[in-house]
Amino acid sequence: MDAGRFDALLRTLSAVPTRRAALRALAGATVAALGHAALGHAAGREVTGELVTECSPNGTRCGRISDLSCCSGRCVRKRGTRKKVCKQAPEQGICDIKFDACVGETGSTKDCGTLGGDDCKCTITASGYSRCTDFAAGSLNCMACTTDRECVDYAEENLHPRANTWKCISCTECPGTGAACAASCPTPCQPGGAC
Numbered sequence: 001m002d003a004g005r006f007d008a009l010l011r012t013l014s015a016v017p018t019r020r021a022a023l024r025a026l027a028g029a030t031v032a033a034l035g036h037a038a039l040g041h042a043a044g045r046e047v048t049g050e051l052v053t054e055c056s057p058n059g060t061r062c063g064r065i066s067d068l069s070c071c072s073g074r075c076v077r078k079r080g081t082r083k084k085v086c087k088q089a090p091e092q093g094i095c096d097i098k099f100d101a102c103v104g105e106t107g108s109t110k111d112c113g114t115l116g117g118d119d120c121k122c123t124i125t126a127s128g129y130s131r132c133t134d135f136a137a138g139s140l141n142c143m144a145c146t147t148d149r150e151c152v153d154y155a156e157e158n159l160h161p162r163a164n165t166w167k168c169i170s171c172t173e174c175p176g177t178g179a180a181c182a183a184s185c186p187t188p189c190q191p192g193g194a195c
Helices: 003-014 019-043 148-157
Strands: 075-077 084-086 120-124 130-134 140-142 167-170 179-182
Touching: 120 167, 130 167, 148 167, 148 179
Parallel strands: none
Antiparallel strands: 075 084, 120 130, 140 179, 167 179
């Protein structure tokens, strides 16, 4: 905010308003709040499991109120600046936050493994990152996890292969828990590669 705008704002706030001016300010604040709520709804995935329909690709600026969420779910500060940009999420492959096999909505599933079939599907981790997850038997367990560490510990205790790739994913399809521990896809498709 430049100095002129700041001074004008202070003058406006310090003046004794008329009823009409107070009503105008209240109406303006209401419209601004509704607009902000609408932008927030469009920019991210809601807690209810609703999926976004648009997102920003990797390399795009993010983090401002008018920006869409990153397709990877990962918005990080660009080195040496205060700007933020969308970056590839670990184990993302060709997935993005528009697809989540654990939501159970029509059109929300996307296969992401190079071997085809239903073994690898896009999901969203508890930290909000898009990820190619292994759905093969024994690679996913519905449980009330909140951190990736809990899932790695679970996989190690139960002697699962690739225990270090297990992450906590949001999963509305898991009754009672809303979460699951799952391994990453062993053969994910990569952006720009044949799949």
